[in-house]
Each structure stands twice: as structure tokens, then as C-alpha cells.
Amino acid sequence: MAEMMYREALNRALFEEMRKDPLVFVLGENIGERGGSYKVTEGLIKEFGAERVIDTPLAEATFTGAAVGAALAGTRPVVDILFVDFTTVPMDAIVNQAAKYEFMSGGQGQVPMVLRTQGGAGNSLAAQHSQSLEALFYHIPGLKLVMPSSPYDAYGLLVSAIRDDQPTIFIEHKLLYMTKGEVPEEEYVVPLGEADVKKEGSDVTLLTYSYMTLKCLEAAELLEKEGISVEVVDLRTLKPLDEETILASARKTGRVIIVHEACKRGGIGGDIAAMIMEEAYDDLDGPVMRVCGLDTPIPYNLELEKVCIPTTEDIVEAIIKIT
Amino acid sequence: MSKKSPPKSAAKSKTSSRGVTEKILLQMYRSVYATRQFELKCMDLYRQGLVRGYLHPYLGEEAIAAGACAAIGHDDFIVSTHRGHGHCISKGADLKLMVAEIMGRATGYCKGRGGSMHIFSKENHNLGANGIVGAGIPIATGAAMGIKVRKEKRVVLVFFSDGAANQGVFGESMNFAAAFELPVIFMLENNHYAVSTPVECSFGNCDLACKGPAFGMPGICIDGNDAVEVYLTTKSAVERALNGEGPTLIEAKTYRHGGHHLNDPGDYMDQKVLAEWKARDPLDILRGKIRGKKKVKEVEDQAELELSEAIEFAKNSPQPSVDEFLTSIPNF
Numbered sequence A: 001m002a003e004m005m006y007r008e009a010l011n012r013a014l015f016e017e018m019r020k021d022p023l024v025f026v027l028g029e030n031i032g033e034r035g036g037s038y039k040v041t042e043g044l045i046k047e048f049g050a051e052r053v054i055d056t057p058l059a060e061a062t063f064t065g066a067a068v069g070a071a072l073a074g075t076r077p078v079v080d081i082l083f084v085d086f087t088t089v090p091m092d093a094i095v096n097q098a099a100k101y102e103f104m105s106g107g108q109g110q111v112p113m114v115l116r117t118q119g120g121a122g123n124s125l126a127a128q129h130s131q132s133l134e135a136l137f138y139h140i141p142g143l144k145l146v147m148p149s150s151p152y153d154a155y156g157l158l159v160s161a162i163r164d165d166q167p168t169i170f171i172e173h174k175l176l177y178m179t180k181g182e183v184p185e186e187e188y189v190v191p192l193g194e195a196d197v198k199k200e201g202s203d204v205t206l207l208t209y210s211y212m213t214l215k216c217l218e219a220a221e222l223l224e225k226e227g228i229s230v231e232v233v234d235l236r237t238l239k240p241l242d243e244e245t246i247l248a249s250a251r252k253t254g255r256v257i258i259v260h261e262a263c264k265r266g267g268i269g270g271d272i273a274a275m276i277m278e279e280a281y282d283d284l285d286g287p288v289m290r291v292c293g294l295d296t297p298i299p300y301n302l303e304l305e306k307v308c309i310p311t312t313e314d315i316v317e318a319i320i321k322i323t
Numbered sequence B: 001m002s003k004k005s006p007p008k009s010a011a012k013s014k015t016s017s018r019g020v021t022e023k024i025l026l027q028m029y030r031s032v033y034a035t036r037q038f039e040l041k042c043m044d045l046y047r048q049g050l051v052r053g054y055l056h057p058y059l060g061e062e063a064i065a066a067g068a069c070a071a072i073g074h075d076d077f078i079v080s081t082h083r084g085h086g087h088c089i090s091k092g093a094d095l096k097l098m099v100a101e102i103m104g105r106a107t108g109y110c111k112g113r114g115g116s117m118h119i120f121s122k123e124n125h126n127l128g129a130n131g132i133v134g135a136g137i138p139i140a141t142g143a144a145m146g147i148k149v150r151k152e153k154r155v156v157l158v159f160f161s162d163g164a165a166n167q168g169v170f171g172e173s174m175n176f177a178a179a180f181e182l183p184v185i186f187m188l189e190n191n192h193y194a195v196s197t198p199v200e201c202s203f204g205n206c207d208l209a210c211k212g213p214a215f216g217m218p219g220i221c222i223d224g225n226d227a228v229e230v231y232l233t234t235k236s237a238v239e240r241a242l243n244g245e246g247p248t249l250i251e252a253k254t255y256r257h258g259g260h261h262l263n264d265p266g267d268y269m270d271q272k273v274l275a276e277w278k279a280r281d282p283l284d285i286l287r288g289k290i291r292g293k294k295k296v297k298e299v300e301d302q303a304e305l306e307l308s309e310a311i312e313f314a315k316n317s318p319q320p321s322v323d324e325f326l327t328s329i330p331n332f
């Protein structure tokens, strides 16, 4: 095992997959010499050259659409879109093209593309650089959706996503890039569609993903000292959703809180809550609760930004309320 | 010489004010000088932790906003970019409200919600900076439609840079504006880089002005470091627009004096070319065209005074109230 940063784990996955498969290539803005704003593509251009590490013109709609085309032509593109906020520019390529091609063509036209991007608040980057837009993709049949919280998962899930034959939206979090964790030296995969119980517990289940996993673990630790046993389930992959693990945990504890940074209205939490209610109502001790971001664009001012996003205290409070 | 070097024609226009009045020269100089000082001070504030988020300095490009804004009136609209401080100042912004915004204070232009990348001023008809590269171009096109609908005599001046000219909305907006003869001036600030990507690596044809005729409007390439040239070119584009003849594309060549934003050292930039551009500093070029050196000094002193008062004002301004923010969130 080696200790590694989240961004280094992603970088390693790209290196290894590109070495292994000459059909894998990356494209996006300023990802070559500059190595991307968060250094995830650092060094790739030296080893693989400008043909497989493509600094595109500033044209997301076109290079994402082009990645769909390249995938149809038999390659495995990894598209890099610096902020999830900018994925609205190439939305047609994602929603109407990548997500639909295999289905519309009766299975002939596969799009084995990964779209890597990054979201979340916390750096005072204001309303157009701080969003959590995963629900947009969650809603579209035909897209896989991955949001890892640890270096271990980031590496293993990116490898799986690249090898997968369907289009995958892979959303990183800006506050996770510098976080560290153990990553095995040898190659491994984390399969798409498997949640991970990051901490076992018996009184209440926290269902979460991405950066909020860290907050949930903090809250769980604080309450452990108060004698409340909290289970933290990191969904890791939002589509396919690991309903089995979710329901098993819900049945075990009988109390569920869904925690996500994205705003509450129309968020993924609402859908998962409904699914739990439909499948495990009789095993619940009360309604499923949600701790989510406020329904507002993210403000620039630091103090205002903070109140928009769930804190460890918000999660602790919700747990105390429900148990 | 690299093709990124400053245009040669620049030398001959060096000291000529080409009939532009001293009043206009001084107005432009105030914009250039205030923007220069503003950026330098903001960089200090950033390093002191009083400014957060992204800060994209307009250093080296000041003459474009100064010249173009001097050629339009108070009622004309501008649409700005992520590198927007110069546009904002040149359109007549109150430095107090600008600094306060960039420091996230309640008294700022956007109540501390926007920050550097989102300054908007209704009073100055500044339709805002934008964090989405290229997004301002169709917004400007639409503002020009609005002007037509309201049967007004106004124009829209939209700033954007070479990177944005790669977005589909650029071509679409150019076509749209030309097809409907909209009163809009497309000011392409070609600073030769989109973050670290040089123009030569992202365009098949680096003559960006030629995209104007391709869409049915004039495309004029000028020296963006010469405020007088920017002013005169914009002035004729404004006349065209007001005569109902439609839009103009102006490609103003310039160069960033540093990295893309404050935390980007910009070491991918060719240092020799950078030095050549710095030797043609827009501030010096404009100063060289103004006879009354005493007036120049007055403008400088006044701008510095305003700026230091603005910083004091911002520092003494309250943070936005969290309660007020929470109660103001709309229910949709």
C-alpha cells in the first residue's frame, strides 16, 4: 500500500490504462503541457504525445460531440471538462448522443466514453464554478454516473469506467484532490454499481457520496462517542445504483438519512428516499430524511457559501433528531 | 520575429493622437491608469486573503476597454468576461462598489454574491462579467435584439477573447447579428492565449478578423495596445450600428502581462515575446500621446485617491448578513 492523493490516484489510473490500451486517449482544455488545473493529467503528454493527449480549442460542445464520434469509431476517449458547471455547454452530446446511441442503433453503436469533470463548493468560486449537477445526469437513462470519495475508489472506479462500454459521467470534487488515502501498489478495479459501507453501525444509516462522505464519517465518529452507532454507506456509483446495499443497510438500522451537497429539490436524495420507501417501508422506524444543499445558486462570499452546504454539525443534528 | 509579436504598424502611430481630443485622451488615460492600479491593488488584497476565488487580471489589455468604452455612450450596453475589471472601470463603475464586491462585502455591486467574475452594474448598463467562456456573446446579441424591439438608438459592445471565439455561440451569434443587422460590436480581445493554449494551436486560421466577412460584417484587425486606434475603430463601428447597417467584428491584438489568473505563473508564455509586448505597454503608449503632462499627473493622482478610498470603504464595509441571505432565497 502506498499513501496517495486523490488526484494522483486518478493520474495513475490514466497512465496505466493508456499504457495498456492504445485506444484510450484524453481530450480537453489545457490538459497537455499544463497538466490540467488540478494536475490530474500531469505528465501524460510526455509519455503519450499530443495525439493521445489533446489540448482542444475552447469548444466543449464540439470536443464532447467529437468524443462520441471517436468512441463510435472504435476508441475509448476520456473527455476532460474542467468544471461540472461547463457540462451544460455540451449537453446535447451527452444527453441526446452519448446516452442514446447504443439504444437507438439497436445495440450497434456503443459509446465507451468517460467524461471526467469536477464539482462542488468550498473555494469561493461563486455561482458558475461551484455547483453539484449530478442530478442532471442521474435523470438520463443510458448514462453511468460515478462520484468517488477516496483515492482508493477514485483509481479503481476510473479504471472500471474507462474499460466499460457505456458512457460514464465521472464527477470528482474540488475539495478532494489533495486528500490522501491508501492505494494498493498493484492494479485493481472497483466495479461500477457497488456501494461501499465505509463505516458499519446499527442505529442509523447515512447514505452519501463524494465529498460529503468525509463529513458523514466525521459526524459518525462524533456520535460514536455519544453512544449512537452510525453506518456510513458511500454510494460511489450513482448509476447503476446499488439498491441491494442501500436496502440492506436501511433494513438493518431502520433509520436512514441521505446526505448530499447538491440542492435538495430534484436531488438524488429524493429519488433514493422514494425507492427505500417503496421497497423497505415495513422495516423503517420513521421517514427517510435528507440533509442537502440549500436550493440556491452558490454565493461568492465565504460565510454565505458555507451556509449553502451541509456541515458536519447539520448531519449530527439530523442524526440526533432521528434516533 | 514570432508571429505573436506586436504589430509593426504600431510604431508609426506611436505619438499621434489622430485628431482625438485631449478630453477623450484623458478619459481613456483615466480608464487605463485606474485599471492598472486597480489590478495591482487587487493582487495585493488577494495575497492578504481579502479577495478569494479566481482573479483574472486585465494587465496589459487595458487600452481595449478604455478605447472602446470611450467610443460609446452611457446608455449603451457592454457585456464583459471573466477578465472584466477593465471593462467595468472603463464603463464608469464606482471603484468603491467594485472593490467591495471583489472582497465579498454587503456593499458591493452584487451584495458580495458575485465576486470578481460576476460584476454587473445596471446603472452603468454593464450586463455583467461571466464565468462561462463565450456565454456573453449571445447575451449581447440578444441585448441588441432588445434594443431593436424597443426601437432605441443604442448599441451593445461585447468583449470576449480568442478562446471564446472557438465556442459555437461565437459563430452562431455573428451570423445571427449579421442576418438581423443588429447594433452590436464584437470586440475580440486577442491576447493570444486561452489559459495556456496559444492561438496557433487552436485555430486553423489565426487571422481572426476574417471571420467578420465570413459572416457578413466587416472584420477589422487593430493594435489593441493603442487606445486611440481602438477608440477610432469602435467609433466607426458604433456609427455603422446606429445607422442600422449592422454589426462589426474588431479583433484587437494584445497580450497578457502575466499568467491566466493570479495563481498561474504563466511559465508556458514565451518570455521574449512577452518582453516585446511589455515594451509596448498600453499605458505608456497612451501617455505618450497626451500633451498636457500636468493633466496626466492630475488624472493619476485622482485615480489613486479614488482607489485608496475605495479600498478603505470596502475594508470598512460589513460582510453580507447570513440571515438576510437565507430569507432572500427565492422559492424556486
Ligand SMILES: Cc1ncc(C[n+]2csc(CCOP(=O)(O)OP(=O)(O)O)c2C)c(N)n1
Pocket: A029, A058, A060, A082, A086, A089, B082, B083, B131, B132, B133, B134, B160, B161, B162, B163, B164, B165, B191, B193, B194, B195, B260
Ligand atoms: C465554458 C467554459 N469553458 C472553460 C472555462 C475555463 N476557462 C476559464 S477562462 C478560460 C480561457 C479563456 O480564454 P479566452 O477566451 O482567450 O480569454 P482570456 O482568459 O484569454 O481573457 C478557460 C478555458 C470556462 N470558464 N467556461
